[in-house]
Amino acid sequence: MIKKKVAIIGGGQIAENVHVAYYKTREELEIVAVVGVNEETLKLFAERNNIPNYYTDAAEMYEVEKPDIVSICTPNLFHFENVMQALENNCDVFCEKPPAILAEDARKMHEKAIEKGRVLAYDFHHRYADDVTILKEKVDQGVLGDIYFVKVKALRRNGIPGWGSFTNKKIQGGGPLIDLGIHMLDAALYILDYPKVKKVTAKMFQKIGNNKNEGSFGKWDPTKFEVEDSLFSHIELENGSLLQLETSFALNIKEKSEMNVEFCGDQAGATMFPAEIYTDEKGELVTLLKRETADPDRHSKSMAAFVDRCLGKDVMLADGKQGFAIQQLIEAIYKSAEKGESISL
Numbered sequence: 001m002i003k004k005k006v007a008i009i010g011g012g013q014i015a016e017n018v019h020v021a022y023y024k025t026r027e028e029l030e031i032v033a034v035v036g037v038n039e040e041t042l043k044l045f046a047e048r049n050n051i052p053n054y055y056t057d058a059a060e061m062y063e064v065e066k067p068d069i070v071s072i073c074t075p076n077l078f079h080f081e082n083v084m085q086a087l088e089n090n091c092d093v094f095c096e097k098p099p100a101i102l103a104e105d106a107r108k109m110h111e112k113a114i115e116k117g118r119v120l121a122y123d124f125h126h127r128y129a130d131d132v133t134i135l136k137e138k139v140d141q142g143v144l145g146d147i148y149f150v151k152v153k154a155l156r157r158n159g160i161p162g163w164g165s166f167t168n169k170k171i172q173g174g175g176p177l178i179d180l181g182i183h184m185l186d187a188a189l190y191i192l193d194y195p196k197v198k199k200v201t202a203k204m205f206q207k208i209g210n211n212k213n214e215g216s217f218g219k220w221d222p223t224k225f226e227v228e229d230s231l232f233s234h235i236e237l238e239n240g241s242l243l244q245l246e247t248s249f250a251l252n253i254k255e256k257s258e259m260n261v262e263f264c265g266d267q268a269g270a271t272m273f274p275a276e277i278y279t280d281e282k283g284e285l286v287t288l289l290k291r292e293t294a295d296p297d298r299h300s301k302s303m304a305a306f307v308d309r310c311l312g313k314d315v316m317l318a319d320g321k322q323g324f325a326i327q328q329l330i331e332a333i334y335k336s337a338e339k340g341e342s343i344s345l
Contacts (some may be wrong), residue, residue: 004029004068004069005068006023006031006032006068006071007032007033007067007069007071008071009035009036009058009071009074009082009086010035011034011036011041011042015034015071016045016049018123018303019071019073019303022299022304022307023071023303023307026307032052032053032065033054033055033061033067034053034055035058035061042054042056066089068091069093070082070086070094072094075164075165076100076172076178077101077170077172079095079096079098079099079100080102080105080108080109083095084109084112087109087112087113090116091118092120094123095121095123096122097123097183098330099326101178103331106324106327106328109324110320110323119309119310121305121309123299123302124186125183125301125302126184126186126187127186127187127302128298128301130295131272131273131274131275131291132191132272132275134275135263138289139192142267143268143288144270144277145265145266145268146265146266147264147265148264148266149241151244151246151261151262152184152245153247153258153259153260154183154247155180155247155251156180156249157253157255158216159216159250160212161218162214162215166249167224168224168226172227174334175249177204177231177245178334179249181245182326182330184245184247185245185326185330186318187261189325190318191261191272192237192241194322195239196238196239196345197237197329197345199342199344199345200233200234200333201233201343202234202336202337203231203233204228204230204231204337205228205230206225206228207230208229208230209225209250210225212250227249229248229249229250229251230247230248230250230251231247231333232245233245233336235333261273268288273294274293274294275290276289329345
Protein backbone atom coordinates (compact mmCIF):
# COMPACT_ATOMS: atom_id res chain seq x y z
CA MET A 1 0.00 0.00 0.00
CA ILE A 2 1.28 3.45 -0.95
CA LYS A 3 0.44 5.65 2.01
CA LYS A 4 -0.57 9.29 1.76
CA LYS A 5 1.95 11.58 3.41
CA VAL A 6 0.68 13.95 6.09
CA ALA A 7 2.28 17.14 7.44
CA ILE A 8 1.18 19.08 10.52
CA ILE A 9 1.49 22.88 10.61
CA GLY A 10 1.58 24.02 14.23
CA GLY A 11 2.81 21.99 17.19
CA GLY A 12 0.28 22.75 19.90
CA GLN A 13 -2.23 20.76 21.94
CA ILE A 14 -4.91 20.45 19.24
CA ALA A 15 -2.29 19.24 16.75
CA GLU A 16 -1.01 16.56 19.11
CA ASN A 17 -4.16 15.44 20.89
CA VAL A 18 -6.54 15.50 17.92
CA HIS A 19 -4.83 15.59 14.52
CA VAL A 20 -1.75 13.46 15.15
CA ALA A 21 -3.66 11.10 17.43
CA TYR A 22 -6.27 10.44 14.73
CA TYR A 23 -3.92 10.21 11.74
CA LYS A 24 -2.01 7.48 13.58
CA THR A 25 -5.13 5.31 13.58
CA ARG A 26 -5.32 5.27 9.77
CA GLU A 27 -3.09 2.71 8.07
CA GLU A 28 -3.50 4.58 4.78
CA LEU A 29 -1.58 7.56 6.18
CA GLU A 30 1.98 8.36 7.26
CA ILE A 31 2.85 11.50 9.22
CA VAL A 32 6.13 12.71 7.75
CA ALA A 33 6.70 16.15 9.30
CA VAL A 34 5.62 18.86 11.70
CA VAL A 35 6.20 22.59 11.10
CA GLY A 36 6.39 25.34 13.70
CA VAL A 37 8.36 28.31 14.95
CA ASN A 38 10.25 26.95 17.97
CA GLU A 39 12.84 24.36 16.97
CA GLU A 40 13.33 22.96 20.47
CA THR A 41 9.59 22.55 21.02
CA LEU A 42 9.18 20.99 17.58
CA LYS A 43 11.94 18.48 18.23
CA LEU A 44 10.22 17.31 21.42
CA PHE A 45 6.85 17.19 19.62
CA ALA A 46 8.32 15.05 16.85
CA GLU A 47 10.06 12.72 19.31
CA ARG A 48 6.93 12.22 21.44
CA ASN A 49 4.86 11.37 18.39
CA ASN A 50 7.44 9.43 16.38
CA ILE A 51 7.37 11.95 13.54
CA PRO A 52 10.58 11.62 11.52
CA ASN A 53 11.12 15.26 10.56
CA TYR A 54 10.46 18.77 11.84
CA TYR A 55 10.87 22.15 10.14
CA THR A 56 10.74 25.83 11.02
CA ASP A 57 10.41 26.69 7.32
CA ALA A 58 7.21 25.47 5.67
CA ALA A 59 8.54 26.10 2.15
CA GLU A 60 11.45 23.77 2.84
CA MET A 61 9.10 21.13 4.21
CA TYR A 62 6.95 21.20 1.06
CA GLU A 63 10.01 20.99 -1.18
CA VAL A 64 11.55 18.06 0.70
CA GLU A 65 8.56 16.05 1.93
CA LYS A 66 5.93 16.73 -0.77
CA PRO A 67 2.97 15.86 1.49
CA ASP A 68 -0.45 14.87 0.18
CA ILE A 69 -2.41 16.06 3.23
CA VAL A 70 -1.80 19.00 5.55
CA SER A 71 -3.41 19.91 8.88
CA ILE A 72 -3.38 23.59 9.86
CA CYS A 73 -3.28 23.93 13.65
CA THR A 74 -1.87 27.45 14.04
CA PRO A 75 -3.42 30.48 15.77
CA ASN A 76 -6.26 32.03 13.75
CA LEU A 77 -4.21 34.87 12.25
CA PHE A 78 -2.03 32.40 10.38
CA HIS A 79 -4.75 30.13 8.95
CA PHE A 80 -5.06 32.01 5.67
CA GLU A 81 -1.39 32.06 4.67
CA ASN A 82 -0.86 28.43 5.68
CA VAL A 83 -3.98 27.13 3.94
CA MET A 84 -3.10 29.01 0.75
CA GLN A 85 0.49 27.70 0.83
CA ALA A 86 -0.73 24.12 1.29
CA LEU A 87 -3.20 24.44 -1.57
CA GLU A 88 -0.54 25.99 -3.83
CA ASN A 89 1.51 22.87 -3.12
CA ASN A 90 -1.41 20.70 -4.27
CA CYS A 91 -2.27 19.33 -0.83
CA ASP A 92 -5.65 18.46 0.63
CA VAL A 93 -6.14 20.67 3.69
CA PHE A 94 -7.85 20.27 7.05
CA CYS A 95 -7.89 23.53 8.99
CA GLU A 96 -8.94 24.24 12.54
CA LYS A 97 -11.75 26.75 13.00
CA PRO A 98 -12.33 29.56 12.28
CA PRO A 99 -11.50 29.46 8.57
CA ALA A 100 -9.72 32.82 8.84
CA ILE A 101 -10.09 36.22 10.48
CA LEU A 102 -11.41 37.99 7.36
CA ALA A 103 -14.32 36.79 5.24
CA GLU A 104 -12.45 37.86 2.09
CA ASP A 105 -9.62 35.50 3.03
CA ALA A 106 -12.09 32.64 3.53
CA ARG A 107 -13.46 33.34 0.06
CA LYS A 108 -9.97 33.22 -1.46
CA MET A 109 -9.24 29.93 0.29
CA HIS A 110 -12.45 28.42 -1.08
CA GLU A 111 -11.70 29.62 -4.60
CA LYS A 112 -8.10 28.37 -4.45
CA ALA A 113 -9.27 24.90 -3.39
CA ILE A 114 -11.62 24.80 -6.38
CA GLU A 115 -8.88 26.05 -8.72
CA LYS A 116 -6.47 23.38 -7.50
CA GLY A 117 -9.09 20.63 -7.31
CA ARG A 118 -8.16 19.90 -3.68
CA VAL A 119 -10.18 19.07 -0.58
CA LEU A 120 -10.52 21.95 1.89
CA ALA A 121 -12.36 21.29 5.15
CA TYR A 122 -12.67 22.91 8.56
CA ASP A 123 -12.85 21.22 11.94
CA PHE A 124 -16.40 22.18 12.93
CA HIS A 125 -16.55 18.89 14.79
CA HIS A 126 -19.82 19.36 16.70
CA ARG A 127 -21.84 18.83 13.51
CA TYR A 128 -20.44 15.28 13.34
CA ALA A 129 -22.06 14.17 16.62
CA ASP A 130 -24.65 11.42 16.29
CA ASP A 131 -27.12 13.81 17.94
CA VAL A 132 -26.76 16.25 15.04
CA THR A 133 -27.03 13.48 12.46
CA ILE A 134 -30.29 12.31 14.04
CA LEU A 135 -31.76 15.82 14.28
CA LYS A 136 -30.73 16.64 10.72
CA GLU A 137 -32.57 13.56 9.46
CA LYS A 138 -35.72 14.42 11.43
CA VAL A 139 -35.66 18.06 10.33
CA ASP A 140 -35.25 17.02 6.70
CA GLN A 141 -38.23 14.70 7.14
CA GLY A 142 -40.33 17.65 8.32
CA VAL A 143 -40.87 16.39 11.88
CA LEU A 144 -40.41 19.89 13.32
CA GLY A 145 -42.37 21.57 10.55
CA ASP A 146 -41.44 25.17 9.74
CA ILE A 147 -38.51 26.14 12.01
CA TYR A 148 -38.91 29.84 12.72
CA PHE A 149 -36.85 30.40 15.89
CA VAL A 150 -33.47 28.98 16.88
CA LYS A 151 -31.56 29.68 20.09
CA VAL A 152 -27.80 29.14 19.97
CA LYS A 153 -25.81 29.06 23.21
CA ALA A 154 -22.03 28.79 23.59
CA LEU A 155 -21.47 30.05 27.13
CA ARG A 156 -18.90 29.75 29.87
CA ARG A 157 -19.36 31.22 33.34
CA ASN A 158 -15.63 31.87 33.82
CA GLY A 159 -13.71 29.97 31.18
CA ILE A 160 -11.28 32.49 29.76
CA PRO A 161 -8.33 30.44 28.42
CA GLY A 162 -5.21 31.05 30.46
CA TRP A 163 -2.88 29.80 27.74
CA GLY A 164 -2.09 30.61 24.14
CA SER A 165 -3.29 33.79 22.44
CA PHE A 166 -7.03 33.61 23.14
CA THR A 167 -7.16 37.10 24.68
CA ASN A 168 -5.15 38.70 21.85
CA LYS A 169 -7.55 40.29 19.35
CA LYS A 170 -5.02 40.63 16.53
CA ILE A 171 -3.97 36.99 16.63
CA GLN A 172 -7.38 35.45 17.37
CA GLY A 173 -9.71 37.93 15.66
CA GLY A 174 -11.98 38.10 18.69
CA GLY A 175 -13.09 36.25 21.79
CA PRO A 176 -15.89 33.74 22.45
CA LEU A 177 -17.76 34.44 19.21
CA ILE A 178 -14.90 33.35 16.96
CA ASP A 179 -13.78 30.61 19.37
CA LEU A 180 -16.98 29.09 20.80
CA GLY A 181 -20.03 30.68 19.20
CA ILE A 182 -18.85 29.82 15.71
CA HIS A 183 -19.01 26.11 16.62
CA MET A 184 -22.64 26.12 17.70
CA LEU A 185 -23.58 28.46 14.87
CA ASP A 186 -22.13 26.00 12.37
CA ALA A 187 -24.05 23.10 13.91
CA ALA A 188 -27.29 25.11 13.80
CA LEU A 189 -26.75 26.33 10.25
CA TYR A 190 -25.84 22.83 9.10
CA ILE A 191 -29.15 21.50 10.44
CA LEU A 192 -30.92 24.29 8.53
CA ASP A 193 -28.96 23.68 5.27
CA TYR A 194 -26.95 26.87 5.66
CA PRO A 195 -29.74 29.34 4.84
CA LYS A 196 -28.99 32.85 3.59
CA VAL A 197 -28.72 35.58 6.23
CA LYS A 198 -30.57 38.84 5.72
CA LYS A 199 -29.44 41.01 8.66
CA VAL A 200 -27.61 40.80 11.98
CA THR A 201 -27.79 42.94 15.10
CA ALA A 202 -25.28 42.41 17.89
CA LYS A 203 -23.88 43.84 21.09
CA MET A 204 -20.73 42.74 22.89
CA PHE A 205 -19.29 43.40 26.34
CA GLN A 206 -15.95 43.48 28.11
CA LYS A 207 -17.01 43.45 31.77
CA ILE A 208 -15.18 40.57 33.46
CA GLY A 209 -12.03 39.58 31.58
CA ASN A 210 -10.33 42.91 32.23
CA ASN A 211 -11.26 42.89 35.93
CA LYS A 212 -10.29 39.35 36.97
CA ASN A 213 -7.23 37.23 36.36
CA GLU A 214 -8.18 33.63 37.10
CA GLY A 215 -10.92 31.18 36.19
CA SER A 216 -11.63 27.53 35.47
CA PHE A 217 -9.15 27.54 32.55
CA GLY A 218 -6.24 29.13 34.39
CA LYS A 219 -4.87 32.64 34.79
CA TRP A 220 -4.56 35.55 32.35
CA ASP A 221 -3.33 39.12 32.39
CA PRO A 222 -6.38 41.44 32.63
CA THR A 223 -4.31 44.35 31.29
CA LYS A 224 -3.85 42.38 28.05
CA PHE A 225 -7.43 41.18 27.75
CA GLU A 226 -8.33 42.65 24.33
CA VAL A 227 -11.38 40.62 23.24
CA GLU A 228 -15.05 40.57 24.18
CA ASP A 229 -15.95 38.39 27.15
CA SER A 230 -19.59 38.07 26.01
CA LEU A 231 -21.61 38.78 22.88
CA PHE A 232 -25.30 38.56 21.97
CA SER A 233 -26.81 38.69 18.50
CA HIS A 234 -30.08 38.45 16.58
CA ILE A 235 -29.64 36.93 13.12
CA GLU A 236 -32.51 37.35 10.65
CA LEU A 237 -32.66 34.83 7.82
CA GLU A 238 -33.98 35.58 4.35
CA ASN A 239 -36.74 33.00 4.87
CA GLY A 240 -38.08 35.00 7.82
CA SER A 241 -36.70 32.82 10.59
CA LEU A 242 -34.71 34.20 13.54
CA LEU A 243 -31.55 32.92 15.25
CA GLN A 244 -30.65 34.20 18.70
CA LEU A 245 -26.99 33.79 19.68
CA GLU A 246 -25.49 34.00 23.18
CA THR A 247 -21.79 33.38 23.66
CA SER A 248 -19.27 34.11 26.41
CA PHE A 249 -15.90 33.37 27.93
CA ALA A 250 -17.14 34.92 31.17
CA LEU A 251 -20.73 35.64 32.20
CA ASN A 252 -22.42 35.39 35.58
CA ILE A 253 -24.73 32.48 34.82
CA LYS A 254 -25.62 29.46 36.98
CA GLU A 255 -24.15 26.72 34.81
CA LYS A 256 -20.39 26.40 34.37
CA SER A 257 -20.93 26.11 30.63
CA GLU A 258 -23.70 25.69 28.06
CA MET A 259 -23.06 24.49 24.52
CA ASN A 260 -26.37 23.78 22.85
CA VAL A 261 -28.92 24.70 20.21
CA GLU A 262 -32.72 24.76 20.51
CA PHE A 263 -35.04 24.65 17.49
CA CYS A 264 -38.68 25.80 17.54
CA GLY A 265 -40.88 24.66 14.67
CA ASP A 266 -44.62 24.92 14.18
CA GLN A 267 -44.98 21.14 14.62
CA ALA A 268 -42.34 20.35 17.26
CA GLY A 269 -39.25 21.64 19.03
CA ALA A 270 -35.82 20.11 19.53
CA THR A 271 -32.66 20.35 21.61
CA MET A 272 -29.32 19.35 20.08
CA PHE A 273 -27.22 17.95 22.97
CA PRO A 274 -28.40 15.37 23.82
CA ALA A 275 -30.80 15.12 20.90
CA GLU A 276 -34.42 15.47 21.93
CA ILE A 277 -37.61 16.26 20.03
CA TYR A 278 -40.85 17.25 21.74
CA THR A 279 -44.25 18.78 21.09
CA ASP A 280 -47.39 19.79 22.96
CA GLU A 281 -50.74 17.99 22.96
CA LYS A 282 -53.57 19.66 24.85
CA GLY A 283 -51.15 21.38 27.22
CA GLU A 284 -49.02 18.30 27.91
CA LEU A 285 -45.43 17.81 26.78
CA VAL A 286 -45.03 14.82 24.47
CA THR A 287 -41.52 13.48 23.83
CA LEU A 288 -41.01 12.20 20.29
CA LEU A 289 -37.32 11.36 20.58
CA LYS A 290 -34.88 11.42 23.48
CA ARG A 291 -31.23 10.46 23.79
CA GLU A 292 -29.96 10.12 27.34
CA THR A 293 -26.43 11.35 26.69
CA ALA A 294 -24.80 13.41 23.96
CA ASP A 295 -22.26 11.83 21.63
CA PRO A 296 -18.77 12.75 22.91
CA ASP A 297 -16.91 11.34 19.90
CA ARG A 298 -16.95 14.36 17.59
CA HIS A 299 -13.35 15.25 16.77
CA SER A 300 -12.48 11.80 15.44
CA LYS A 301 -15.63 11.69 13.30
CA SER A 302 -14.78 15.08 11.84
CA MET A 303 -11.28 13.95 10.99
CA ALA A 304 -12.49 10.62 9.66
CA ALA A 305 -14.80 12.42 7.22
CA PHE A 306 -11.92 14.56 5.96
CA VAL A 307 -9.59 11.59 5.46
CA ASP A 308 -12.33 9.57 3.78
CA ARG A 309 -12.97 12.43 1.34
CA CYS A 310 -9.25 12.59 0.58
CA LEU A 311 -9.42 8.88 -0.21
CA GLY A 312 -12.29 9.45 -2.64
CA LYS A 313 -15.39 8.75 -0.56
CA ASP A 314 -18.45 10.97 -0.93
CA VAL A 315 -18.98 12.11 2.66
CA MET A 316 -20.26 15.28 4.31
CA LEU A 317 -17.67 17.97 5.09
CA ALA A 318 -17.60 21.45 6.56
CA ASP A 319 -16.17 22.66 3.26
CA GLY A 320 -14.76 25.87 1.86
CA LYS A 321 -18.12 27.20 0.70
CA GLN A 322 -19.67 26.87 4.14
CA GLY A 323 -16.45 28.16 5.71
CA PHE A 324 -16.79 31.35 3.67
CA ALA A 325 -20.48 31.67 4.58
CA ILE A 326 -19.92 31.39 8.33
CA GLN A 327 -16.89 33.71 8.20
CA GLN A 328 -19.09 36.32 6.52
CA LEU A 329 -21.60 35.93 9.33
CA ILE A 330 -18.98 36.20 12.08
CA GLU A 331 -17.52 39.31 10.45
CA ALA A 332 -20.97 40.92 10.18
CA ILE A 333 -21.79 40.17 13.82
CA TYR A 334 -18.56 41.79 15.01
CA LYS A 335 -19.14 44.77 12.72
CA SER A 336 -22.66 45.23 14.09
CA ALA A 337 -21.41 45.06 17.69
CA GLU A 338 -18.59 47.53 16.99
CA LYS A 339 -20.73 50.04 15.10
CA GLY A 340 -23.86 49.68 17.22
CA GLU A 341 -26.10 49.17 14.20
CA SER A 342 -27.66 46.37 12.20
CA ILE A 343 -25.64 44.96 9.30
CA SER A 344 -27.22 43.60 6.13
CA LEU A 345 -25.55 40.75 4.26
